Amino acid sequence: MRQPAQKFASLPPIHLDRASTRLxxxxxxxxxxxxxxxxxxxxxxxxxxxxxxxxxxxxGVMRLxxxxxxxxxxxxxxxxxxxGCHTCSACCPMAIDIAAVMDALRRLAxxxxxxxxxxxxxxxxxxxxxxxxxxxxxxKLEIMLRFKAGQKQWFQDFDVGLKMLAKRxxxxxxxxxxxxxxxxxxxxxxxxxxQRGIGGNL
Amino acid sequence: MTPPTLFExxxxxxxxxxxxxxxxxxxxxxxxxxxxLLLQELDDWSCCGTSSAHALDDELSLSLAARNLALTPAGxxxxxxxxxxxxxxxxxxxxxxxxxxxxxxxERRWGGTIDPNxxxxxxxxxxxxxxxxxxxxxxxxxxxxxEMEGLHRIKVAPYYGCATMLPPRLRAASFRPALMTELxxxxxxxxxxxxxxxxxxxxxxxxxRPDITTPLVNEIMQAAVDSGAECLVxxxxxxxxxxxxxxDLPNRLPILHFSEAxxxxxxxxxxEGWFKRHLVDPRPLLKEHRLIA
Numbered sequence: 001m002r003q004p005a006q007k008f009a010s011l012p013p014i015h016l017d018r019a020s021t022r023l024x025x026x027x028x029x030x031x032x033x034x035x036x037x038x039x040x041x042x043x044x045x046x047x048x049x050x051x052x053x054x055x056x057x058x059x060g061v062m063r064l065x066x067x068x069x070x071x072x073x074x075x076x077x078x079x080x081x082x083x084g085c086h087t088c089s090a091c092c093p094m095a096i097d098i099a100a101v102m103d104a105l106r107r108l109a110x111x112x113x114x115x116x117x118x119x120x121x122x123x124x125x126x127x128x129x130x131x132x133x134x135x136x137x138x139x140k141l142e143i144m145l146r147f148k149a150g151q152k153q154w155f156q157d158f159d160v161g162l163k164m165l166a167k168r169x170x171x172x173x174x175x176x177x178x179x180x181x182x183x184x185x186x187x188x189x190x191x192x193x194x195q196r197g198i199g200g201n202l
Numbered sequence: 203m204t205p206p207t208l209f210e211x212x213x214x215x216x217x218x219x220x221x222x223x224x225x226x227x228x229x230x231x232x233x234x235x236x237x238x239l240l241l242q243e244l245d246d247w248s249c250c251g252t253s254s255a256h257a258l259d260d261e262l263s264l265s266l267a268a269r270n271l272a273l274t275p276a277g278x279x280x281x282x283x284x285x286x287x288x289x290x291x292x293x294x295x296x297x298x299x300x301x302x303x304x305x306x307x308x309e310r311r312w313g314g315t316i317d318p319n320x321x322x323x324x325x326x327x328x329x330x331x332x333x334x335x336x337x338x339x340x341x342x343x344x345x346x347x348x349e350m351e352g353l354h355r356i357k358v359a360p361y362y363g364c365a366t367m368l369p370p371r372l373r374a375a376s377f378r379p380a381l382m383t384e385l386x387x388x389x390x391x392x393x394x395x396x397x398x399x400x401x402x403x404x405x406x407x408x409x410x411r412p413d414i415t416t417p418l419v420n421e422i423m424q425a426a427v428d429s430g431a432e433c434l435v436x437x438x439x440x441x442x443x444x445x446x447x448x449x450d451l452p453n454r455l456p457i458l459h460f461s462e463a464x465x466x467x468x469x470x471x472x473x474e475g476w477f478k479r480h481l482v483d484p485r486p487l488l489k490e491h492r493l494i495a
Contacts, residue, residue: 085364085402128254
């Protein structure tokens with residue numbers, strides 16, 4: 001295996017230009033947080049519970065952003081594995097809301113039609129939104145059934161589902177709001193999350 | 203005996219407490235009743251937006267949260283039980299407070315008013331408020347072993363998950379990172395120091411990437427076991443469920459909701475429905491400590 005230093009030595013140099021500055025400005029506006037303060041102390045990645053599963057830790061995303069690496073940012077799995085627990089945002093010595101940066105990049109990835117590194121996560125989010133649109137609240141049983149079916153993972157977590165059903169933790173019928181028309185109206189104004197097929201072939 | 207009502211708060215339960223974590227909702231209501239708090243559930247509340255709306259569409263997320271804020275009557279605080287709902291609702295409220303134009307848009311959309319000065323609190327903050335009142339001599343709090351049953355010094359690992367990890371925007375709120383620990387101590391338990399009280403449980407990745415969440419919750423459970431705790435106590439229903447569902451260690455401790463622990467300490471007796479809904483049955487442990495019959 002090549003050493004990281006060699007790997008990076010063979011890559012062409014990054015030229016910072018107007019486009020990279022514009023990207024940083026855009027993400028700064030979307031996230032409402034100041035990115036330039038990041039000096040790569042890596043406290044965020046040290047605290048992130050999902051670091052090991054990520055392409056880049058949160059500190060890597062911040063660096064890519066400063067270097068204007070749009071494509072790398074929008075296609076990395078980091079922005080989809082971030083659950084918004086805010087451990088990074090709470091620990092950052094420069095008070096950068098790193099989780100808000102992840103939110104901004106995820107939305108940018110959707111609006112730019114970037115390849116989604118974790119289609120399963122996106123598919124799950126869409127099932128949740130679908131339930132909210134129908135009932136005004138989430139309905140775990142339906143979300144999980146539709147999600148597992150969409151992923152063709154019919155039997156994964158079958159045992160977990162049965163255990164939860166036995167403990168009556170998965171009500172069969174959804175808890176609904178009394179004015180479902182409220183949700184119809186709102187979701188009709190926000191069709192953005194539905195633009196592409198559920199989960200796959202992105 | 204039900205004490206007189208000290209004050210009223212509006213109450214947002216959230217989807218988990220209405221469905222998969224009904225035991226948390228029931229014990230919360232009983233714990234509040236026993237300590238003089240009157241909860242007024244928001245009429246026709248809807249989902250706060252969850253991580254999913256937040257992840258895909260910030261405008262949608264803000265409007266979903268705003269619907270609930272527009273349903274909230276002015277003049278009393280809004281208590282939000284779930285830490286994730288709290289982040290969404292309090293975050294949306296902070297944005298709408300800064301942006302009066304957007305606030306008016308949302309008020310028109312939902313046909314209600316959004317009070318820019320509404321105070322949004324977690325359950326732990328609310329209980330802490332009671333404690334502060336007691337310190338000022340305004341009310342008397344029961345003492346464990348004297349006026350209340352207490353938790354018989356059961357060894358607990360207080361598990362906060364990401365509840366203490368607030369984005370900079372919300373950090374000014376009077377949030378105390380060790381609040382649950384202090385309150386468990388007051389309620390007569392023995393809260394322990396342990397390694398991972400603030401480790402995120404993985405939230406929704408439990409559905410799409412169980413291969414990531416299982417090692418994570420195993421690490422949390424093992425840390426609690428290593429500290430010598432007999433159970434975990436958590437303020438978040440999602441953490442409670444995630445750890446129960448995804449932990450595959452042979453030695454698993456029961457996980458109580460904070461509201462269950464508080465209700466037990468205050469001597470609430472109608473708890474049959476709560477503990478049988480846990481995937482790791484806490485009843486043998488609670489019997490051993492003579493907390494339930």
